[in-house]
Amino acid sequence: MSTLVIAEHDNSSLKTSTLNTVAAAQAIGGDIDILVAGADCGAVSTAAAAIPGIGKVLVADNAAYAHQLAENVSLLIAEVAAGYDNILAPATPNCKNFLPRVAALLDVAQISDVTAVESGDTFQRPIYAGNVIATVQSADAKKVITVRTTAYDAAPATGGSATVEALSAVHDAGISSFVNEEVAVSERPELTSAAVVISGGRGMQNGENFKLLEGIADKLGAAIGASRAAVDAGFVPNDMQVGQTGKIVAPDLYIAVGISGAIQHLAGMKDSKVIVAINKDEDAPIFQVADYGLVADLFDALPEFESSI
Amino acid sequence: MKVLVAVKRVVDYNVKVRAKADGSDVDLNNVKMSINPFCEIAVEEAVRLKEAGVATEVVAVSIGEKNCQEQIRTALALGADRGIQVEVAGKVEPLVVAKLLKAVVDKEQPQLVILGKQSIDGDNNQTGQMLGALANMGQGTFASEVVVEGDKVNVTREIDGGLQTVSLKLPAIVTTDLRLNEPRYASLPNIMKAKKKPLDVFTPEDLGVAVTSHLTQVKVAPPAARQAGIKVADVQELVDKLKNEAKVIS
Ligand SMILES: Cc1cc2nc3c(=O)[nH]c(=O)nc-3n(C[C@H](O)[C@H](O)[C@H](O)COP(=O)(O)OP(=O)(O)OC[C@H]3O[C@@H](n4cnc5c(N)ncnc54)[C@H](O)[C@@H]3O)c2cc1C
Numbered sequence: 001m002s003t004l005v006i007a008e009h010d011n012s013s014l015k016t017s018t019l020n021t022v023a024a025a026q027a028i029g030g031d032i033d034i035l036v037a038g039a040d041c042g043a044v045s046t047a048a049a050a051i052p053g054i055g056k057v058l059v060a061d062n063a064a065y066a067h068q069l070a071e072n073v074s075l076l077i078a079e080v081a082a083g084y085d086n087i088l089a090p091a092t093p094n095c096k097n098f099l100p101r102v103a104a105l106l107d108v109a110q111i112s113d114v115t116a117v118e119s120g121d122t123f124q125r126p127i128y129a130g131n132v133i134a135t136v137q138s139a140d141a142k143k144v145i146t147v148r149t150t151a152y153d154a155a156p157a158t159g160g161s162a163t164v165e166a167l168s169a170v171h172d173a174g175i176s177s178f179v180n181e182e183v184a185v186s187e188r189p190e191l192t193s194a195a196v197v198i199s200g201g202r203g204m205q206n207g208e209n210f211k212l213l214e215g216i217a218d219k220l221g222a223a224i225g226a227s228r229a230a231v232d233a234g235f236v237p238n239d240m241q242v243g244q245t246g247k248i249v250a251p252d253l254y255i256a257v258g259i260s261g262a263i264q265h266l267a268g269m270k271d272s273k274v275i276v277a278i279n280k281d282e283d284a285p286i287f288q289v290a291d292y293g294l295v296a297d298l299f300d301a302l303p304e305f306e307s308s309i
Numbered sequence: 310m311k312v313l314v315a316v317k318r319v320v321d322y323n324v325k326v327r328a329k330a331d332g333s334d335v336d337l338n339n340v341k342m343s344i345n346p347f348c349e350i351a352v353e354e355a356v357r358l359k360e361a362g363v364a365t366e367v368v369a370v371s372i373g374e375k376n377c378q379e380q381i382r383t384a385l386a387l388g389a390d391r392g393i394q395v396e397v398a399g400k401v402e403p404l405v406v407a408k409l410l411k412a413v414v415d416k417e418q419p420q421l422v423i424l425g426k427q428s429i430d431g432d433n434n435q436t437g438q439m440l441g442a443l444a445n446m447g448q449g450t451f452a453s454e455v456v457v458e459g460d461k462v463n464v465t466r467e468i469d470g471g472l473q474t475v476s477l478k479l480p481a482i483v484t485t486d487l488r489l490n491e492p493r494y495a496s497l498p499n500i501m502k503a504k505k506k507p508l509d510v511f512t513p514e515d516l517g518v519a520v521t522s523h524l525t526q527v528k529v530a531p532p533a534a535r536q537a538g539i540k541v542a543d544v545q546e547l548v549d550k551l552k553n554e555a556k557v558i559s
């Protein structure tokens with residue numbers, strides 16, 4: 001059995017989600033290689049080669065892969081996939097963008113958001129906003145899988161010494177091009193790998209009031225998330241949305257502030273170890289999943305909380 | 310230009326779906342069915358393109374049993390011009406949906422195909438990308454803005470950390486994210502009018518596509534239940550519990 005893990009990176013650093021995916025590959029068993037597709041991504045391949053237990057790191061370093069355009073990268077992966085039984089990538093927005101294209105090129109199904117490996121061909125995945133866990137068996141010779149990163153602890157990042165092999169294949173489909181990107185750089189930990197997440201909902205009333213969460217996040221080393229309602233209302237950027245159709249998080253501590261607890265929101269955070277809810281409505285559904293519920297006005301509770309920690 | 314929109318019939322987003330006691334499947338008896346919310350956004354975008362004079366015709370296609378015609382009618386009531394149903398029994402996997410849509414694309418030759426980014430039942434997030442590969446078209450997934458300019462479309466996408474804009478040669482695929490638009494409500498007169506709009510039905514055989522199955526659902530089960538929590542009286546008690554009981558802050 002051999003597995004190819006697709007590295008998630010930004011051309012300069014390897015993302016933790018790659019390590020979660022390696023852990024899932026280890027759960028399947030067999031040989032594991034990593035593919036790094038990017039441009040000027042030498043540092044990423046060096047980091048990938050340091051992951052213990054990796055056979056080789058394949059690097060496709062070319063301008064055609066700079067922004068990991070799905071049209072180009074999928075052609076590359078489908079070609080490299082010939083030598084592997086399983087193709088795994090983290091279920092991040094970036095990999096969700098190109099991996100189904102790879103599956104279609106290989107004429108196999110994709111199994112999205114795998115949370116457990118039962119055997120070489122049988123996997124668990126949440127469906128219906130996580131209200132149900134399905135066990136699915138694949139009849140395909142090649143399995144194309146995205147891994148829910150919160151379901152796997154990150155594999156160790158250092159200690160290994162895989163060989164690095166450059167791939168010369170250049171695939172430019174010529175049907176798409178990158179125009180620009182507006183990406184906010186944050187000093188805070190990444191939402192999906194932070195140990196503590198504090199999220200605000202419609203109850204925050206506006207973007208300015210998210211400052212009340214920032215002070216707490218600073219003290220706890222937390223990432224800041226949001227409900228869809230807060231994002232739709234323009235309080236905060238879209239990539240902060242936690243939920244069925246946003247980010248999936250499972251930190252040690254999740255604090256939901258002014259969030260009612262719709263199923264779509266719960267889908268993104270209910271696997272957190274400890275959940276705190278602060279809401280002025282004692283009947284809010286969020287309290288059904290909260291370990292500690294505080295019925296209070298957030299504008300009173302947050303400043304007091306910040307000064308008590 | 311012609312715009313093709315893929316709409317899926319799914320359980321309504323307000324329904325909390327449960328597994329059947331025997332674990333064979335989810336219990337969908339007597340639950341409300343609707344158009345997948347992301348598909349509703351897709352229809353709205355297509356209709357807006359038509360209203361802006363960019364699109365000339367909007368065709369809504371759904372793959373499923375006869376009752377998915379209800380969702381096609383919804384799309385027609387929202388402003389689509391005609392409908393296509395591909396009649397398939399039971400569940401169809403995204404790869405097969407993509408192959409059927411590819412066949413419809415070959416027949417209809419749309420310049421733009423708009424799909425939802427995700428169906429809220431299977432949570433797959435695959436079909437648009439797969440169609441892109443099969444039809445060799447560029448894709449703008451998780452779109453929050455779509456601008457057609459000549460023979461290209463610029464799509465702004467929701468990505469990690471913010472937004473990315475890509476330029477795609479037409480014909481192209483777009484999959485919708487939540488911020489693309491806010492769908493309108495269908496008015497009663499439009500619902501009446503929709504009943505008279507044309508709706509063609511095809512079988513996979515008509516389209517020359519074999520309906521294959523790659524995955525078997527072995528069982529379904531409820532997720533691990535959370536232990537019931539408590540309500541704390543005030544902020545001080547909360548902080549005390551987090552420090553001394555849960556030990557998640559120091
Ligand atoms: C297809 C689809 C996908 C979706 N995906 C997601 C998703 O990924 N993530 C997501 O979050 N949602 C998602 N949603 C939306 C979801 O259904 C809810 O609408 C949303 O989560 C509600 O956000 P909210 O809890 O912030 O707002 P509301 O439901 O309006 O709740 C606000 C809460 O704040 C409380 N509050 C108000 N003022 C105060 C105060 N001063 N102090 C304390 N508490 C206060 C209120 O009591 C209330 O409980 C999706 C919906 C659809 C249809």
Ligand SMILES: Nc1ncnc2c1ncn2[C@@H]1O[C@H](COP(=O)(O)O)[C@@H](O)[C@H]1O
Nearest residue numbers: 315316372424425427428433434435436
């Ligand atoms: N049976 C279907 N009929 C029509 N469109 C579909 C069907 N299944 C999926 N789609 C389209 O593909 C999108 C993504 O679905 P999925 O890949 O299943 O998450 C949906 O929002 C629809 O636009």
